[in-house]
Amino acid sequence: TVHNLGPEIKFVKQKDALPLKYKFGLAYTSPQPGDIRWRFGTDLTLPARGRIYYGGGGEVWFHNVFALRAGFDGRSRDLGKWLTAGLGVHIGSFNMDYAFVPHGELKNSHRFGFAFEF
Numbered sequence: 001t002v003h004n005l006g007p008e009i010k011f012v013k014q015k016d017a018l019p020l021k022y023k024f025g026l027a028y029t030s031p032q033p034g035d036i037r038w039r040f041g042t043d044l045t046l047p048a049r050g051r052i053y054y055g056g057g058g059e060v061w062f063h064n065v066f067a068l069r070a071g072f073d074g075r076s077r078d079l080g081k082w083l084t085a086g087l088g089v090h091i092g093s094f095n096m097d098y099a100f101v102p103h104g105e106l107k108n109s110h111r112f113g114f115a116f117e118f
């Protein structure tokens with residue numbers, strides 16, 4: 001993907017270029033359905049300015065009901081800011097997701113998602 005492809009932004013008389021970056025990714029899902037399924041993915045980000053970084057993660061589904069997730073954000077070299085974790089629950093048409101994401105100086109975030117399929 002290409003992020004922020006376009007003209008510079010302007011506020012009053014100040015102009016700034018958008019933070020252009022290119023992102024490449026790969027993912028792999030376990031081939032056969034069963035009681036335990038897993039998926040892994042990774043990506044590489046090439047910013048027009050700045051350092052190249054990578055990220056990735058995986059999830060394991062148990063009986064297509066519970067998921068455990070873990071990931072990493074390669075922008076930080078500090079392990080406490082690097083690892084992410086999450087859980088998922090899928091019951092019938094209802095999905096619930098939780099993710100823990102550290103942000104260093106900005107502390108941590110806890111993200112919740114709820115979905116209903118119809």
